[in-house]
């Protein structure tokens with residue numbers, strides 16, 4: 001089979017996003033399995049620092065076309081009556097973010113109502129909604145997606161900046177907590193965003209990053225069918241070691257790393273390995289199939305590290 005090196009879209013050759021080296025080894029090919037768009041992408045490993053990343057990758061403008069409106073993290077809730085399914089979905093989302101806030105506070109200490117908080121790549125702003133509800137703390141949301149920015153501003157009535165963190169021009173040394181939940185793997189220039197996060201943070205402030213865990217058992221077992229490979233939306237793949245190196249370069253000291261599993265992600269990996277495509281739109285039937293496919297793995301969860309939660313302190 002001849003692999004087309006890249007779909008018909010503008011692409012750019014990039015250097016290692018961690019150390020800047022242009023020496024890299026080919027690792028594997030990946031494709032857009034979630035939405036079934038054509039083309040293959042090369043995933044490489046830096047010969048100097050072992051960072052894994054997509055190269056070449058679509059241009060920034062071309063990348064935006066890989067985020068359709070029904071991509072789950074940016075899919076806006078529908079208007080209409082509150083059904084049992086919606087109430088259950090809401091309860092699960094609240095539970096997820098309540099437990100995230102408690103996990104973060106166990107490391108950073110309590111988040112006060114006056115804390116300066118910025119959430120980068122906020123999606124539907126579920127973390128900051130829950131934080132305001134539980135702690136009375138109103139953070140700033142930052143996201144490049146115009147649809148979600150409009151939703152946060154008009155439907156949620158919360159502070160939001162549409163664009164990148166550097167464009168937001170937050171005052172230096174004013175933030176107590178910067179969060180990036182399933183964002184850094186999407187970012188074309190992650191080091192520059194981490195440097196900007198450090199610039200706006202007080203000394204001793206915390207940064208919380210949640211990213212897929214490259215090198216965990218699911219990434220090794222499922223290979224190019226691993227749900228968190230998700231090229232070309234995911235552009236960089238972090239191990240605990242490469243993430244720590246990048247944080248250090250940005251002026252942070254790692255204080256906590258916790259790998260964890262996610263049943264839904266395993267379900268997607270299983271179905272993609274069986275040849276399923278275009279699961280990204282997640283119809284109710286597909287969601288049920290994914291849950292059923294992930295269920296047998298529940299007893300193995302202590303070993304199935306799909307993501308990691310990393311907390312670092314601004315030096």
Ligand SMILES: [Zn+2]
Pocket residue numbers: 016017018019020021046047048049050051
């Ligand atoms: Zn490198």
